[in-house]
Amino acid sequence: MTYDAASVRALLGEILGALASAPESDETRSLRERITAFAARPEAELTPQLALEASGVALGNMRHFPKEARGLVGSKANAIKQAGEAALAAERELAEPAALAAERTGKGFDATLPAPKLEAGSLHPITRVTRELEDLFTSMGWSVLDGPEVETEFHNFDALNISGDHPARDTMDTFWVKTAPRAQRLVMRTHTSPVQVRAMKRLKPPFRAIVPGKVFRNEAVDASHEHTFHQMEGLVIDRDISVGHLIGAMKTLLRGIFGREIEIRLRPGYFPFVEPGFELDARCPFCKEGCSVCKRSTWIELLPCGMVHPNVLKAGGIDPEQWTGFAFGLGLSRLVMLRFGIDDVRHLLGGDVRFLEQF
Ligand code: FA5
Numbered sequence: 001m002t003y004d005a006a007s008v009r010a011l012l013g014e015i016l017g018a019l020a021s022a023p024e025s026d027e028t029r030s031l032r033e034r035i036t037a038f039a040a041r042p043e044a045e046l047t048p049q050l051a052l053e054a055s056g057v058a059l060g061n062m063r064h065f066p067k068e069a070r071g072l073v074g075s076k077a078n079a080i081k082q083a084g085e086a087a088l089a090a091e092r093e094l095a096e097p098a099a100l101a102a103e104r105t106g107k108g109f110d111a112t113l114p115a116p117k118l119e120a121g122s123l124h125p126i127t128r129v130t131r132e133l134e135d136l137f138t139s140m141g142w143s144v145l146d147g148p149e150v151e152t153e154f155h156n157f158d159a160l161n162i163s164g165d166h167p168a169r170d171t172m173d174t175f176w177v178k179t180a181p182r183a184q185r186l187v188m189r190t191h192t193s194p195v196q197v198r199a200m201k202r203l204k205p206p207f208r209a210i211v212p213g214k215v216f217r218n219e220a221v222d223a224s225h226e227h228t229f230h231q232m233e234g235l236v237i238d239r240d241i242s243v244g245h246l247i248g249a250m251k252t253l254l255r256g257i258f259g260r261e262i263e264i265r266l267r268p269g270y271f272p273f274v275e276p277g278f279e280l281d282a283r284c285p286f287c288k289e290g291c292s293v294c295k296r297s298t299w300i301e302l303l304p305c306g307m308v309h310p311n312v313l314k315a316g317g318i319d320p321e322q323w324t325g326f327a328f329g330l331g332l333s334r335l336v337m338l339r340f341g342i343d344d345v346r347h348l349l350g351g352d353v354r355f356l357e358q359f
Contacts, residue, residue, distance in 0.1 A: 003087035005046040011076045012039040015058050018069035027064050048087035055081035125359050126230055126348060129336050130212045133232060136256040143209040147195035150177055153185040155194035159315040160273035173218035188216035192233035193273060196327055199235055200316020205323045206238035212332060223344040230332035237318060237325035246305060246326040250280055257335065258285045265299065274306025274327060293338065300338065303330045
């Protein structure tokens with residue numbers, strides 16, 4: 001079927017005829033002028049593209065045509081649209097083989113070269129491990145929560161029992177955000193723990209939740225310390241929660257990550273927002289006698305944890321006489337390094353495609 005500009009013009013004439021009986025208004029005047037402009041084009045210029053535009057104008061302004069003429073206008077405008085679309089499709093069909101033929105006969109074309117590689121993207125290793133952990137925990141009924149990366153001083157420190165002059169503040173070199181003199185001070189959060197108090201304020205106990213996310217510290221950067229890295233907080237608040245529940249949850253977490261039972265040990269650890277606090281070590285999953293990953297000790301320091309301090313429960317509006325809980329703060333970036341044998345934490349967020357392509 002060949003495209004026929006004369007027929008399109010005739011159809012436009014019929015549409016204009018239908019507009020003649022519409023009451024005079026600014027809208028109908030402007031519409032008439034626009035359709036007349038299409039119909040007045042010399043046939044050679046009334047291309048399929050223009051025909052499509054003209055049908056679009058008529059169909060998009062149907063409300064300005066008299067009610068009794070709308071059926072007719074619709075059928076004429078659709079006929080123009082179909083003619084335009086069919087002509088454009090036919091043009092494309094002809095153009096593609098022609099372009100291909102021109103490329104094949106062009107200078108420098110070599111049919112024996114391999115086809116260009118199709119680049120398929122992949123998930124970042126941190127995203128992969130985060131999603132696996134989210135699946136694991138949600139399958140056990142935990143929620144996945146989020147929190148702000150720019151945090152108030154209160155949530156990042158004070159609500160967690162770390163007051164202004166507390167020495168524990170020094171262990172987290174902080175990026176402070178410039179704020180007005182009397183506004184509350186803001187920090188790039190130094191850990192995911194501030195979401196503990198936010199969760200307590202938002203959710204009614206009992207609840208259990210994980211909070212994966214990015215944290216920031218003004219670190220002297222080296223192979224195992226980044227200024228921006230990932231952690232995953234865990235928080236359980238319920239009645240009569242004990243260290244036994246904490247150990248059980250940590251063992252399940254490690255089984256999920258390494259796919260088998262992993263021996264653990266707890267050492268005392270100090271964090272002002274837990275009491276008692278622990279450092280949990282996992283038996284090195286890569287060796288029996290000691291290797292470079294476990295620094296020849298057969299134990300890997302994996303995650304700090306502990307029983308939620310009563311002052312933190314109070315800051316979150318929860319009665320410590322009725323409720324208890326445990327929390328942990330997994331170093332997600334370090335876990336990802338362990339999992340994939342990555343020897344330098346700076347690779348993770350370095351944005352080097354050569355690194356990312358390996359996953
Ligand atoms: C904390 O951040 C506590 N909020 C953890 C916590 C939560 C304790 C709940 C008790 C209860 P810490 O500063 O140790 O603790 O950091 C936790 C983990 O983050 C570390 O074990 C380590 O794996 C990781 N980490 C710390 N600093 C860096 C860094 N600069 N680069 C990469 N990973 C880091």
